[in-house]
Amino acid sequence: MLQTNRAAPATQPPVEPSHAPYVDTIAGAGLIEPRSENIEVAAVVPGTVSEVFVRVGESVAAGSPLFRLDNRQRQAELRVRQAQLAEARAQLKRLEQSPRAEDIPPSEARVHKAEADLKARKDDMDRVESLLAKKVSTQQEQIQAEQAFLAARALLEQAQSEHARLLAGAWKEDLDVARAQVKMAEEEVSQAEIEVQRLVVTAPVDATVLKVDVRPGEYVGTPPGQPLVVLGDTQVLHVRVDIDEQDLPRFRTGLPGQGFVRGDSQTALPMSFVRVEPYVEPKRSLTNAGTERVDTRVLQVIYALEPGERTVYVGQQIDVFLNATEPSNGRATLRKAQALAAR
Incomplete structure (x- = not known):
């Protein structure tokens, strides 16, 4: 069998990964969510759905009916x-x-x-x-x-x-x-x-309908964790960023940052700091209802996406890079950045 010393040809990734735009960076995985977070609406009593009033993508006002259960007996x-x-x-x-x-x-x-x-x-x-x-x-x-x-x-x-x-x-x-x-x-x-009114499920806030998982004629119960309609205030989108506990010593509130959606490493999405949720919790997989735990803990930080030309969606994953450069080290950081650029 013949052997050769020629190196295997380098393969290019199908999608160019995102690169940190800062010299001193804190990177984290983020998930786009509504400003109000996901509002999961379900029926408060079991019954048969008689009418659904909304569709995905519609805007609803607080108190607007979403769906109604059969109310003949209650009437x-x-x-x-x-x-x-x-x-x-x-x-x-x-x-x-x-x-x-x-x-x-x-x-x-x-x-x-x-x-x-x-x-x-x-x-x-x-x-x-x-x-x-x-x-x-x-x-x-x-x-x-x-x-x-x-x-x-x-x-x-x-x-x-x-x-x-x-x-x-x-x-x-x-x-x-x-x-x-x-x-x-x-x-x-x-x-x-009140029993009649409870059969009409209404929107708790002004929001956009993100998901409708109910149809007329279906029998619905009241199991926890199974929403029938998902709402959210999408006028301003937030990014929930997981900051690894190893990076917490370098993290400061108010750090500027940028995000890149998966599959597009060229379009930077500017973000502004909103708040920190001061509870370090076990890391979970980036799914809307994921409960998979890994051997690290994260601090969740909320950033607001600034308006731009790039269209993003609730639930989309995003690579987040925060500028952790110390203000006092600006000159040293600048020289380091110039040296990296010269390479």
Whole structure:
């Protein structure tokens, strides 16, 4: 078998990788995200989707409906609660307006009848006593006449008491119970209305629809981590940069930087510092929902992409280079940069 000492021809990478534009650089991998971060919207109750109101790329205002679940059962429950509220209000109104004008004449008539009966029984009793004195009536007849008089007097007192109670109107405690029933019915209506409203999922903020993963007729549950609609404020795009913990001693807040999207190492995207999320966490793979951990920790720094001609998308990966040059070493850095350029 023949062997040769000729070196294998160098192969060019299909895409030129990005190069650091600064002498003293902190490099990190970034992920483009909305200014509001990704807002993952899901249903709060399980059900069948009856209508989807938005499409990907549309702008929505806060409170705009995104999709709606089947609400026929909730609407029926709401109507039942509304009927119960109407009944409770009618009952309270009836108590507050008592006595009815139509109830007073019959009550007065019962009082007059009882007075007439009492008078008749009194006359009977007096006549029997007069006859008893003349030895014409018996003791038994006197007792019966007296008992009839006492019964008539009791009936009169009963009729008078009932008439007075009628004129006094509803008892205060009965009114309190009726008002409590109305309040409870009102709360049940409010609860039913909220249940109906919860079936319409709305946008929490002004945003752009980034993803729609729901269609009419589908049954959706409420499992965590499974959004149906993803929203984001894309008027200004942010880059979430992972700074390796090994580079943290050289990192300072406010460092200027540039980014290069994957596949384009020629177009630099200027960025401005926004904030630091002061929690060093395990590094994760650059996917929207990735949980893969590696043996290093990173500090996440947020930069804002300045407007430019280059079109970028949420979720796109970007190579980020931060200028870590110390201000006091400007001349030395300049000489070092000139030396590198001369090579």
